[in-house]
Amino acid sequence: MRLPSVLVISLALATSACGPSAGAKRAQAFLDRGDYPGAAQAADAELGKRPTDAALHRIRLRAALGMGDARGAVDHYQAWRAGKGEDLGGLRTMAM
Numbered sequence: 456m457r458l459p460s461v462l463v464i465s466l467a468l469a470t471s472a473c474g475p476s477a478g479a480k481r482a483q484a485f486l487d488r489g490d491y492p493g494a495a496q497a498a499d500a501e502l503g504k505r506p507t508d509a510a511l512h513r514i515r516l517r518a519a520l521g522m523g524d525a526r527g528a529v530d531h532y533q534a535w536r537a538g539k540g541e542d543l544g545g546l547r548t549m550a551m
Contacts, residue, residue: 476501479510486514491521509542516548525549 475483478501485494495518498511505511512535519528532545 475510476505476508478505479508479514482511482514482518486517486521489521491518494518495522509544512542513545513548516545520549520551 478497482494482497482501485491485497494514498515498518502508502511502515512531515531516528519525519531528549532542532549536542536545
Protein backbone atom coordinates (compact mmCIF):
# COMPACT_ATOMS: atom_id res chain seq x y z
CA MET A 456 0.00 0.00 0.00
CA ARG A 457 2.90 2.34 0.64
CA LEU A 458 4.28 2.15 -2.91
CA PRO A 459 1.24 3.71 -4.64
CA SER A 460 1.21 6.66 -2.23
CA VAL A 461 4.94 7.24 -2.82
CA LEU A 462 4.32 7.20 -6.57
CA VAL A 463 1.43 9.66 -6.29
CA ILE A 464 3.49 12.06 -4.16
CA SER A 465 6.47 11.76 -6.50
CA LEU A 466 4.28 12.45 -9.52
CA ALA A 467 2.66 15.44 -7.83
CA LEU A 468 6.07 16.93 -6.97
CA ALA A 469 7.42 16.35 -10.46
CA THR A 470 4.49 18.02 -12.19
CA SER A 471 4.29 20.97 -9.76
CA ALA A 472 7.62 22.25 -11.09
CA CYS A 473 6.30 22.35 -14.66
CA GLY A 474 4.98 25.44 -16.34
CA PRO A 475 6.38 28.82 -17.22
CA SER A 476 8.75 30.63 -14.88
CA ALA A 477 7.68 33.77 -13.05
CA GLY A 478 9.81 35.79 -15.46
CA ALA A 479 8.10 34.22 -18.45
CA LYS A 480 4.69 34.97 -16.94
CA ARG A 481 5.72 38.61 -16.41
CA ALA A 482 7.00 38.96 -19.97
CA GLN A 483 3.87 37.23 -21.30
CA ALA A 484 1.70 39.77 -19.45
CA PHE A 485 3.39 42.56 -21.43
CA LEU A 486 2.84 40.61 -24.62
CA ASP A 487 -0.83 40.05 -23.79
CA ARG A 488 -1.31 43.81 -23.39
CA GLY A 489 0.31 44.44 -26.76
CA ASP A 490 3.35 46.07 -25.16
CA TYR A 491 5.94 44.45 -27.41
CA PRO A 492 8.89 46.60 -26.31
CA GLY A 493 8.02 45.88 -22.66
CA ALA A 494 7.78 42.16 -23.40
CA ALA A 495 11.14 42.24 -25.19
CA GLN A 496 12.81 44.07 -22.29
CA ALA A 497 11.29 41.76 -19.68
CA ALA A 498 12.27 38.66 -21.66
CA ASP A 499 15.81 39.94 -22.24
CA ALA A 500 16.25 40.73 -18.54
CA GLU A 501 15.04 37.28 -17.52
CA LEU A 502 17.09 35.54 -20.22
CA GLY A 503 20.17 37.01 -18.56
CA LYS A 504 19.26 34.94 -15.50
CA ARG A 505 17.71 31.91 -17.27
CA PRO A 506 19.32 31.55 -20.70
CA THR A 507 17.83 28.10 -21.31
CA ASP A 508 14.19 29.07 -20.63
CA ALA A 509 12.45 28.18 -23.90
CA ALA A 510 9.25 30.04 -22.94
CA LEU A 511 11.23 33.27 -22.55
CA HIS A 512 12.91 32.76 -25.92
CA ARG A 513 9.54 32.23 -27.60
CA ILE A 514 8.13 35.35 -25.95
CA ARG A 515 11.17 37.27 -27.17
CA LEU A 516 10.49 36.00 -30.70
CA ARG A 517 6.83 37.08 -30.53
CA ALA A 518 7.83 40.49 -29.18
CA ALA A 519 10.29 41.04 -32.03
CA LEU A 520 7.69 40.01 -34.57
CA GLY A 521 5.09 42.24 -32.92
CA MET A 522 7.47 45.19 -33.33
CA GLY A 523 7.89 44.31 -37.01
CA ASP A 524 11.45 43.07 -36.53
CA ALA A 525 11.38 39.79 -38.45
CA ARG A 526 15.15 39.91 -39.03
CA GLY A 527 15.71 40.33 -35.28
CA ALA A 528 13.41 37.39 -34.54
CA VAL A 529 15.29 35.17 -36.98
CA ASP A 530 18.65 36.29 -35.59
CA HIS A 531 17.49 35.60 -32.03
CA TYR A 532 16.18 32.16 -33.00
CA GLN A 533 19.44 31.26 -34.74
CA ALA A 534 21.55 32.39 -31.78
CA TRP A 535 19.30 30.54 -29.32
CA ARG A 536 19.24 27.28 -31.27
CA ALA A 537 22.85 27.26 -32.53
CA GLY A 538 24.07 23.68 -32.24
CA LYS A 539 20.91 22.52 -30.44
CA GLY A 540 18.57 21.55 -33.25
CA GLU A 541 15.20 23.04 -34.06
CA ASP A 542 12.54 24.16 -31.61
CA LEU A 543 9.13 23.49 -33.14
CA GLY A 544 7.40 25.99 -30.85
CA GLY A 545 9.82 28.71 -31.90
CA LEU A 546 9.44 27.84 -35.56
CA ARG A 547 5.64 27.91 -35.25
CA THR A 548 5.87 31.32 -33.62
CA MET A 549 7.86 32.70 -36.53
CA ALA A 550 5.58 31.08 -39.12
CA MET A 551 2.44 32.78 -37.80
